[in-house]
Amino acid sequence: MAETGGAVTVRVAVDAPQHSGLNGPLDYASEQALASGTLVRVPLGKRELLGVVWPGEAVGQPEMALRPVAAVFSVLPPLGADWCRLLDFAAGYYQRSVGELASAVLPPQLRELSPEQLAARLRKLDKKPASAAVAEPVKPPLAPEQAEAVARIQAQLASDSPKPALLFGVTGSGKTEVYLRAAEAALAAGRQVLVLVPEINLTPQLEARFTERFAATCPEPLAIVSLHSALTPAQRLQNWLAAHLGRARLVLGTRLAVFASMPELGLIVVDEEHDPSYKQQDGARYSARDLAVWRAHDLKVPVVLGSATPSLESWQHAESGRYERLTLAARIGGGALPRVKLFDMKALPPTAGVTTALTAPLLAELKARLERREQSLVFLNRRGYAPVLHCGECQWKSDCPHCSAWRVFHKRDRTLRCHHCGFTERVPSACPNCGNPDIAPIGRGTERLEEQLAEALPGARVLRIDADSTRRKGELEAQLKAVHDGDVDILVGTQMIAKGHDFRRIRFVAAVNPDGALFSSDFRAPERLFALLMQAGGRAGRDASSDSPAEMWVQTWHREHALYQALARHDYVRFAKTQLDERRSAGLPPFSHLALLRAEARTVEAAKAFLVAAAALLQDEQLLVYPPVPHAVARVADVERMQMLVEATQRARLQASLRDWVPALIALKREHKAVLRWAVDVDPLAI
Numbered sequence: 001m002a003e004t005g006g007a008v009t010v011r012v013a014v015d016a017p018q019h020s021g022l023n024g025p026l027d028y029a030s031e032q033a034l035a036s037g038t039l040v041r042v043p044l045g046k047r048e049l050l051g052v053v054w055p056g057e058a059v060g061q062p063e064m065a066l067r068p069v070a071a072v073f074s075v076l077p078p079l080g081a082d083w084c085r086l087l088d089f090a091a092g093y094y095q096r097s098v099g100e101l102a103s104a105v106l107p108p109q110l111r112e113l114s115p116e117q118l119a120a121r122l123r124k125l126d127k128k129p130a131s132a133a134v135a136e137p138v139k140p141p142l143a144p145e146q147a148e149a150v151a152r153i154q155a156q157l158a159s160d161s162p163k164p165a166l167l168f169g170v171t172g173s174g175k176t177e178v179y180l181r182a183a184e185a186a187l188a189a190g191r192q193v194l195v196l197v198p199e200i201n202l203t204p205q206l207e208a209r210f211t212e213r214f215a216a217t218c219p220e221p222l223a224i225v226s227l228h229s230a231l232t233p234a235q236r237l238q239n240w241l242a243a244h245l246g247r248a249r250l251v252l253g254t255r256l257a258v259f260a261s262m263p264e265l266g267l268i269v270v271d272e273e274h275d276p277s278y279k280q281q282d283g284a285r286y287s288a289r290d291l292a293v294w295r296a297h298d299l300k301v302p303v304v305l306g307s308a309t310p311s312l313e314s315w316q317h318a319e320s321g322r323y324e325r326l327t328l329a330a331r332i333g334g335g336a337l338p339r340v341k342l343f344d345m346k347a348l349p350p351t352a353g354v355t356t357a358l359t360a361p362l363l364a365e366l367k368a369r370l371e372r373r374e375q376s377l378v379f380l381n382r383r384g385y386a387p388v389l390h391c392g393e394c395q396w397k398s399d400c401p402h403c404s405a406w407r408v409f410h411k412r413d414r415t416l417r418c419h420h421c422g423f424t425e426r427v428p429s430a431c432p433n434c435g436n437p438d439i440a441p442i443g444r445g446t447e448r449l450e451e452q453l454a455e456a457l458p459g460a461r462v463l464r465i466d467a468d469s470t471r472r473k474g475e476l477e478a479q480l481k482a483v484h485d486g487d488v489d490i491l492v493g494t495q496m497i498a499k500g501h502d503f504r505r506i507r508f509v510a511a512v513n514p515d516g517a518l519f520s521s522d523f524r525a526p527e528r529l530f531a532l533l534m535q536a537g538g539r540a541g542r543d544a545s546s547d548s549p550a551e552m553w554v555q556t557w558h559r560e561h562a563l564y565q566a567l568a569r570h571d572y573v574r575f576a577k578t579q580l581d582e583r584r585s586a587g588l589p590p591f592s593h594l595a596l597l598r599a600e601a602r603t604v605e606a607a608k609a610f611l612v613a614a615a616a617l618l619q620d621e622q623l624l625v626y627p628p629v630p631h632a633v634a635r636v637a638d639v640e641r642m643q644m645l646v647e648a649t650q651r652a653r654l655q656a657s658l659r660d661w662v663p664a665l666i667a668l669k670r671e672h673k674a675v676l677r678w679a680v681d682v683d684p685l686a687i
């Protein structure tokens with residue numbers, strides 16, 4: 001803040017468009033001094049935007065008439081210095097402006113409310129009724145490995161320079177109970193706790209478990225809240241305010257919750273830390289997991305990263321001693337992990353007309369389980385009825401006219417839908433190219449699998465859960481409840497059901513067609529496939545009291561593949577070692593650091609020309625700049641997408657180069673009018 005005449009100059013982080021080149025906080029005039037972190041409304045161009053008074057000296061150019069701050073949210077305590085540091089770091093690291101990031105991560109409703117309206121919302125918070133008195137929860141006695149892990153986290157809570165903990169626990173080993181005990185200790189010490197989960201659909205079950213555990217110790221209204229994008233804007237603001245005011249003692253949320261304002265934050269938990277959904281895929285492409293680690297380090301509080309299949313980045317940190325590894329090697333109650341059977345598709349006698357997803361032995365196994373009244377899960381990571389519709393006469397296929405992709409056949413509503421641009425049409429009754437009425441689906445998605453299972457196993461109660469079956473509010477909850485209640489015999493679904501859920505009745509899991517990912521050009525594809533299959537298998541046999549053996553089948557054409565061999569032995573450690581060895585010799589992350597420059601244009605040439613010119617602007621010899629290549633789905637909605645990888649052996653080196661490069665790219669873009677969009681993705685996940 002600088003004094004100029006009667007008014008003071010304040011720096012305000014505000015969402016100025018990137019091409020304006022105004023990427024730092026901007027100066028405004030204020031009648032009174034304003035503490036950093038104060039929320040304000042300020043004019044920018046013709047608009048009035050939400051802004052945050054930012055720490056640091058205003059540049060103060062007295063000859064320029066500064067525009068005045070339009071409104072001050074003095075009803076709200078300012079955001080903390082730690083929150084501003086987090087945003088400064090994240091904006092710098094992911095190469096965005098701090099104002100853009102602040103505007104993206106603050107609750108959207110804040111942008112619309114006047115100070116008076118916000119004051120009304122705050123009064124409403126006070127009127128929330130306290131929850132009814134609840135009984136003391138029953139806490140299970142900890143298994144020895146759990147007790148050890150909890151003790152280590154407690155030691156970290158007491159330390160003034162805690163190390164991140166990697167909780168490496170096999171599926172069903174009771175990681176959640178460790179989070180609960182760690183949270184209990186932090187809450188008892190008067191601190192707030194932040195728990196991150198990868199997917200919204202995992203929040204209800206976890207929220208229920210946390211509420212059940214802490215409702216007695218934290219009975220005040222809004223003491224436990226969730227933060228994710230499926231909340232209504234009003235709920236999201238309410239929960240965010242509760243966290244900011246310190247009323248919410250425990251915040252449970254998806255990646256955006258890493259930015260929650262929590263003045264007394266004392267512990268962060270990142271569940272399923274390996275999950276790709278922690279990475280934001282547009283705007284500021286941040287990794288919530290990585291930011292959680294940064295935030296914990298900055299605050300000198302512990303962070304617990306939990307997974308049965310840690311990301312190779314985190315695993316490498318545990319290997320090198322930067323993270324403390326806490327291992328839960330056994331399932332609760334001594335239950336065995338499911339036996340994994342690699343079912344060799346090549347060994348099947350070729351039979352014309354037999355669908356390969358549901359082999360006769362698989363059907364027989366499902367039938368046997370059905371007769372024993374056990375639940376089974378059939379996992380196929382592809383939704384829709386069939387990935388493509390095909391005409392045998394003229395070879396027409398249901399491609400998307402706007403994308404380099406097929407349109408997926410959805411039988412339920414008889415549509416052809418592009419999963420990339422959303423282009424949807426009714427299924428034609430005959431081939432649009434030659435008029436042949438006999439067009440047929442090729443391949444299968446969950447919808448078709450569901451149909452075939454119901455046909456092959458009459459009387460079985462088959463339920464499909466995927467993004468299509470759960471569009472409407474409440475559907476997912478109802479479907480999961482049916483599974484938990486035992487009203488379902490065979491559950492069919494995508495990765496949505498493979499992760500996290502504590503299904504107690506499932507004893508058999510089949511992955512019917514997982515091979516595709518083995519040959520992807522993305523170096524992370526094997527890591528993702530391994531994690532997904534381990535997670536899927538982990539849904540079986542979670543109830544140790546049942547005596548029937550739990551089993552997982554993987555139907556594959558590549559039985560000997562090292563990935564499957566490691567999977568069959570539940571050997572994450574070995575898998576990680578092989579992968580890390582490969583990454584080390586290929587110079588890939590975590591042994592190098594990457595940034596991806598993406599460019600989108602109407603033509604490949606225009607996108608490419610921009611990338612080539614951008615490469616010429618990078619003068620550091622220590623950086624390796626790869627030639628531009630098309631994105632895996634090169635064209636989406638008639639836009640060509642190209643990308644270029646930049647690699648450095650040192651993170652700091654890459655960061656230093658990006659700092660100069662990004663402003664230069666903003667200027668470069670002005671010369672490349674045909675480029676529609678460009679973006680830098682630091683630590684990209686999908687390549």
Ligand SMILES: Nc1ncnc2c1ncn2[C@@H]1O[C@H](COP(=O)(O)OP(=O)(O)OP(=O)(O)O)[C@@H](O)[C@H]1O
Nearest residue numbers: 140141142143171172173174175176177332500502
């Ligand atoms: N000490 C304990 N005593 C008895 N039951 C326990 C104990 N700890 C956890 N459980 C129960 O064991 C089951 C599995 O625990 P949890 O869901 O935490 O596993 P997880 O390690 O998170 O598994 P996943 O990685 O598959 O999600 C849960 O039903 C939980 O209530």
Ligand SMILES: [Zn+2]
Nearest residue numbers: 400403418421
């Ligand atoms: Zn499309």
